[in-house]
Amino acid sequence: MSTKIRVAIAGIGSCASALVQGVEFYLRNPDNTIGLMYPEIGGYKTADIEFVLGFDIDERKVDTFLQEALYAQPNCNMQVIDPASKFQCIETNARTFRGPTLDGIAPHMRNYHPSITFQEDQKAHEISAAEYKDLLKKYQVDILLNYMPVGAEEASKWYITNAIEAGVHVINCMPTFISTDDARTLELLAIQHKVTIVGSDMRSSYGASRLSEVLQGSMMDAGLVVTQHIQMNMAAGTTQGQEHIINGRSANTDFLNMAEKARLYNKHVSKENVLSGQSIVRGKGLEGMTMFAGPSLTVVQRPGGAYMGTDNKVCNIDLVAYGFAGARYELTARLSVQDSPNSGGIVVDAIRFCRVAREMDIVGYLRGPSAWSQKTPPVQMTTADAKFECDAMARRVYTPITEQQKISHLYNGDILLKEKVKGLTFTFQKGKTEYE
Template sequence: MSDTATAMSNKNAGDDQPPAKQAKVTAAPANDANDAAMPDIRVAIVGVGNCAKSLVEGVQYYVENPHDQVGLMYPDIGGYTAKHLKFVVGFDIDERKCGRSLAEALRAKPNCAMDHVPEITETSVPAAARVHRGPTLDGIAPHMTQYPVDTTFKESGDKPVTLDEATEILQREKVDVVINYLPVGSHEASAFYVDAAVRARCHFVNCIPTFISTKEAKALEQRFIDAGLTIVGSDMRSAWGASRVSEVLQGAMLDSGLMVTQHIQMNMAAGTTQGHETQRTGRTANTDFLNMAKQDRLHSKHVSKENVLKGQNVVRDTSTAGMTLFAGPSLTVQQKPGGTYLGSDNKVANFDIVAYGFGGARYELTARLSVQDSPNSGGVVVSAIRFCKVAAELGIVGFLRGASAWTQKTPPLQMRTGDAKFECDALSRRQLTDLTRAQLKENTPVADTLPYTFQSDTLDYE
């Protein structure tokens, strides 16, 4: 990043304001957090893939096992728990999912994430919830047709819904929040569902790296402000995945006075989906990694992941000039032709960090993290949905900066880990902070005047 860009980043991040953890916190009028009659949060899923499967099944698991809260960052957000989430409609392009019940589609091929419950019931998915055939647009990369059918997309021949029809469906189903789970690189398709959500007055969780440049994010935010809606984005991070580990390690080293000269993060599809360990065959990546096997599909993902690494320098006014900061989005390892193909939802991340400290002493850190990818994402999206709903009830509009920084790789405002958590803690208690108070609808916020960390849509190496 140039010195000019760094200066813009720090200015936009609001260096002249006190840190979030020191900000004044004010309780706002709200529903009684203990009110058992709180309404359901009705959710639409765009892209009924592995992440959707894990999220829905995980919600059902916590409803059926209320005493088990392991894996939930926030069991209660403003009075909303897992039992309040209802997944009422889906949109997809695969013929094995379109026109079917949402519960059935979630377990259709090519989904390969682990099963959290024996079967999907009406606990969180009403029997009437269906999957509609959405427009393909740029949602399927050409190379996806080269893979075995059980591990890739199989495009439906049904007529896609129009924008007017998608809007009407969201309105008819009384959807509160739309989740964008489309494949990485689906820019046109994402714009279609943003349009539908805004027209239908639905809040939005943007789980993929679209609208990640500051220019695009500001234009997107203004649309949601004008419509009186909230948005969390962009590009979901996992509850405890590669981005979280990189952020925490980078931030902790910088806070200890170290200079991080190299931080390389490499990710690959490898290992076995939990519950499939005894199946004696090789493994092919899930659709997320297969989709990113070609460079033209993973560019935005690469930019977004590197935003995590350098973001911790930006918020500390520490230059990245001359440093080696690289986050390889995906190494897609596939099986040899022939035999039995089996998709894997396991992801491995390798980290290699070099830093210098006291008196020029050198530090080296290497680490390996292996995770179930889709459940890891469900662990943050289950919170992001409820943050949108609670913020809206408080009168907040636009990007939720704290929730976005905590759950996404490229939020509008990069934050220190502790400050992002502070904002989420306050929102979960239905309390306003300096950041959220400025975004109250009654204060007529304007995206151009809200705090942003400058982010381009290109890599520093380009």
């Protein structure tokens, strides 16, 4: 395939930086497939992804070339590409425009040292919704990645709904539109504009969510009853490539942002959806279960030294289960990862699934790729079922799920068949109140 997949990014933070550097890495090393779950999806390689546009609100990133913004503070992900070398996966002159701040910066984020937090731009022209849509069209953007900080509900809505209205596919990497009501409304908009969505709240290729899902799922498939599943996360340790710098480390901006409880509500719900999803897809209840998953600990350096962020994340998982004749099982796991590159591995798949699905005339939420790559997909699946759906789409093969999402099924000529849209499956997440 020669057609490039043209991508715009809202929020040029550590995840965006790790993703773009990763795509460039595989482009420069075409024989290396380590870290790629799908070297090809429907004929597309990671080298077919091109970044053409960025949006941010930080004065160190706004009105710069996209390549420059990737390396600006407070981003703290590992560097795999020399910042001075020319990126082939970024379109020449791709720039970062000043988006509206809305609720992008939580009040408490303004209290940290500038090296580790956002610095709101006060000078550049803030684009309007009409200008945003025009830019997406002018740059022929296929897919928008929403990388807003957790809790930026208004900002996410702005980037996502305006992109869909401009005919652009969306990958929603953060926890918004997570209740079924919100997700259904968004899906209707996407189907009306004949675009696809992967969402919401991305997982990592091999992170806490995948590990929790596999451990709990395998216990349940062995006939055990899981009575406790606690997943605790913290930013701790050192970003790869900076091990030689003898200095304390603060949590990255993602964790700092979630230090405020009000900010992380949806993230908390979304992380627990992974755990509850494994019970629900197996027809088991959650009554009486001890369950917790969340960004549990955010640590900031003490005043006096240099401030540095860390992109290393540690997850501790604790499971209790009962099995044959009441025998008790206890399982403890610890996973330490480079957080942002770990998510890049999944986003390079989501981007290509959006393109291939559209070429297969599939619209709306991609249920298989969303279950595989997101914490709160419209339909939770077992690991095996999600992989089956992704494998089928990677080979351009329809399944009973994707058959329901073909334009020819949802439309009669130009007329949208709303009852067919209403019939599209959602597993759970009926509304926020269910969790309160």
